[in-house]
Amino acid sequence: MSIPPSSYDDLMAQQHTAAVEVTGAHHSNWNGKMGPTRKVENGVILGTASWDSGVLYDDKYVTGPLKEMFEHKGVQQEQAKLLAYRNALKTVLHENSHMTSAEGTTHADAMHAFQQPPVRALEEGVTEAWSYANLDQYIDKLDLEKIAPGIKEVQGRQSYPQFAPAANALANRIGEVSGVDSNEVLRRMNVVNGAEKWPIATKLVTDAAGLDKIVPPAQLAEATQRVEQAMQAPFGTLADVSKLPADQQRPRSAEIGNEAFDAGQKEIAAIKQEVATTGGLQPKVAEVTAQTDGKKAEATAQTAGADPKLAHAMAMANSGTAPLQGVQAGAASQAAVAAKPAGPAVGRGQGLDRD
Incomplete structure (x- = not known):
């Protein structure tokens, strides 16, 4: 028989x-x-799982209710109190889910990947969806019914309306094709850090489609990446769902989750068609264009007496297919200006806080 925490501090421990x-x-x-x-x-x-491995909780909605729960342990409370306790516990499970990761990894390994909108959307969506659906298990593990009788009889609040429904929808569709229960799909993604969630989802759908038996082994990683990127694209728009009226956010989020799955299936069908027609994956139009532009630029630079290596760097800068570094980057940029017609400057950059 489990022994429930004796105090708030004991619960936190x-x-x-x-x-x-x-x-x-x-x-x-x-x-x-x-x-x-x-x-x-x-x-x-409400809560934050910080990159330095600490956890932070809001005093009013998390810490306060949980301390009060232990001050009145064993006493039957009104529904409003039980809801406050349950919501606070869900936040605790949510943040502690963020803190889990696979063997040999840490949650902080995903810090840079988390800056990518599709990665953040799936991380928060999966964490919230799984924590909300499995909170009773957490309550049972800690034997908190003895502390707050009736806490499992109330329905709490689900956060992240822009992310969680999409994660649920994606997990449901993955479950349909893989034969894995949708809650298990969520769990498998929940126990790895943010950078590893999309690979988990992608492997489930590519395995279900039998891509490893169709695509040449040397191209399987490329095929898998194509499917992953196809599914990620719709998730990259989820942050904008929060701008919709409140009653539209969850339905639209769920739609996007389904769109993500459908995009992955469409890419799988395209890959199968490519392999059936040509025996393998074919270079994308952008790749062919980059190669052609590179050869043209190298030829132009060589005619002008430029260093062939510098010419190649310039070509890649023009095509947008490779980063440039150091002094070579500066020289290549100057050469590119001379070789290309003048046009508007374009810059990209973004960052996201993790809350």
Whole structure:
């Protein structure tokens, strides 16, 4: 028989181990440090799994209700109180799910990948969808019914309306073709860091399609990447769903989750057609264009007496297919200006906070 936490501090000391046991993750990366979430002008940040492996909780909606729950442990509370306790616990499970990762990895390994909108969308969507659906398991593991009788009888709040429905929809569709229960699909993605979630989802659909038996072994990684990128593209638009009226966000998010799955299936069909017709994957139009532009630029530069290596770097800069570094980049840029007609300058860059 399990023994429930005796206090709020005891609960916090057990939060990560219970999450590992319930999720089936290899380990938690939590370093034992806690603190309050940062304040924002609009809204509230309920919890944060920081990249330095600490967890932060909002005092009013998470820390406060949980402390109160232990102050009145064993006492039947009104529904509003139970909802507050349950919502607070869901945030705790959510943040501790962020902290889990596979063997040999940490959640912080995904810090740079998390800047990519499709990666952030799936990370938050899966984490919220799984935590919401499996909160009762977490409550049972910690034996919290003894602390707050009736806490499993109320329905709490689901966060991330722009992300969670899409993750659920994607998991449901993956489950249909793979034969894996949709909750298990979510769980498998939930226990790896953000950079590894898309590969998990992609492998499930490519295995179900039998791509490893169709695509030449040397091209299987390329085929898999094409499917992953196809599914990621719709997820890259999910952040904009939060701009819709509240009653439209969840339905639209679910639609995008289905669109992502359909995009992956369309790419799989295209890959199968390519292999059936030509025996393998064919270079994309952009790749062929880059190669052609490269040869033309090298020929132009050689005629003008330029260094062939510099000419190749210039060609790749013109085609947009490779990064340039150091002094060579600067020289190549100057050469590119001379070789190309003048046009508008284009710059790209973005960053995302993790909350």
